[in-house]
Amino acid sequence: MAPGPLSSSAGRYADRVETTKVAVIGAAGRMGAEVCRAVTAADDLELVGSYDQGDELGDLGGADVVVEFSVPAASPGNVAHCIEQGVHVVVGTTGWDDARLSALEEPLAAHPEVGVLIAPNFAIGAILMMRFAQQAARFYESVEVIELHHPAKVDAPSGTAARTARLIAAARSDAGLGDVPDATTQDPDGARGGRVDGIPVHSVRLRGLVAHQEVLLGGEGELLTLRHDSFDRSSFMPGVLEGVRHVGDHPGLTVGLEHYLGLSSEHDG
Ligand SMILES: NC(=O)C1=CN([C@@H]2O[C@H](COP(=O)(O)OP(=O)(O)OC[C@H]3O[C@@H](n4cnc5c(N)ncnc54)[C@H](O)[C@@H]3O)[C@@H](O)[C@H]2O)C=CC1
Numbered sequence: 001m002a003p004g005p006l007s008s009s010a011g012r013y014a015d016r017v018e019t020t021k022v023a024v025i026g027a028a029g030r031m032g033a034e035v036c037r038a039v040t041a042a043d044d045l046e047l048v049g050s051y052d053q054g055d056e057l058g059d060l061g062g063a064d065v066v067v068e069f070s071v072p073a074a075s076p077g078n079v080a081h082c083i084e085q086g087v088h089v090v091v092g093t094t095g096w097d098d099a100r101l102s103a104l105e106e107p108l109a110a111h112p113e114v115g116v117l118i119a120p121n122f123a124i125g126a127i128l129m130m131r132f133a134q135q136a137a138r139f140y141e142s143v144e145v146i147e148l149h150h151p152a153k154v155d156a157p158s159g160t161a162a163r164t165a166r167l168i169a170a171a172r173s174d175a176g177l178g179d180v181p182d183a184t185t186q187d188p189d190g191a192r193g194g195r196v197d198g199i200p201v202h203s204v205r206l207r208g209l210v211a212h213q214e215v216l217l218g219g220e221g222e223l224l225t226l227r228h229d230s231f232d233r234s235s236f237m238p239g240v241l242e243g244v245r246h247v248g249d250h251p252g253l254t255v256g257l258e259h260y261l262g263l264s265s266e267h268d269g
């Protein structure tokens with residue numbers, strides 16, 4: 001089968017002579033282990049280091065690029081270490097609020113050649129879903145985001161849901177839309193869920209799930225549902241490898257893989 005534009009297949013790179021050296025932080029985790037397998041299977045990439053909690057990161061095994069999938073509390077320190085070592089880094093860990101992003105400015109100013117890609121979701125369908133939700137937002141009075149994940153996930157809402165809600169909120173604001181209509185005055189048990197930038201977000205944790213999200217957009221007499229499902233963590237690998245192969249071409253901080261895919265928009269943060 002011919003590899004797609006985001007294929008993790010190594011075939012299309014078979015004529016390349018040099019390999020990119022890759023290290024993985026969070027290598028013992030669900031995503032880190034999957035990334036180690038994907039890197040090992042790619043002819044143009046070489047796995048030179050794998051690190052988890054308690055390991056000394058040091059020179060990162062001489063890596064050209066680090067892939068970081070750990071926990072929100074540890075990720076900023078790990079990423080800063082990579083930058084200080086002059087190593088590009090592709091980050092999938094969630095929890096990157098404005099304060100954490102700002103803290104990268106200083107190390108990046110000292111190493112302006114280093115590329116940092118932070119992506120809340122590497123699955124192409126999830127990236128498209130966020131873009132479609134952003135495009136649709138101005139046409140609908142109501143919108144709610146429902147994210148559904150495996151019960152081992154520690155953070156809620158998901159990074160993807162938070163980013164989706166922020167993109168929707170910005171698009172609604174630009175279009176002059178006010179608050180979503182909601183007559184609720186009593187909700188002692190929090191049944192209406194949380195809010196991100198005023199957009200209702202609901203988090204489901206269920207055995208058997210991997211990573212799923214719906215965006216419900218309601219207008220007079222109609223409903224538009226945008227849904228994406230990651231049934232397996234392999235769905236994230238083409239995007240991760242795309243990031244690994246191109247992060248060196250994008251010095252400085254980039255938030256969202258869409259910027260590497262020609263899907264940027266003026267509202268992206
Ligand atoms: N951007 C994306 O496409 C995706 C992002 N994620 C995010 O990636 C992160 C990891 O997810 P999972 O692999 O499912 O979690 P996990 O819990 O299976 O793995 C996390 C790993 O990080 C390790 N760790 C903890 N502290 C560390 C430290 N200080 N240094 C290095 N490693 C440390 C843990 O020991 C564990 O092995 C989460 O924030 C999750 O939301 C998950 C899937 C896709």
Ligand SMILES: O=C(O)C1=N[C@H](C(=O)O)C[C@H](O)C1
Nearest residue numbers: 094120121153158159160211
């Ligand atoms: O923890 C997960 O599993 C996932 N985390 C990311 C998020 O929080 O958005 C990406 C994906 O949803 C899987």
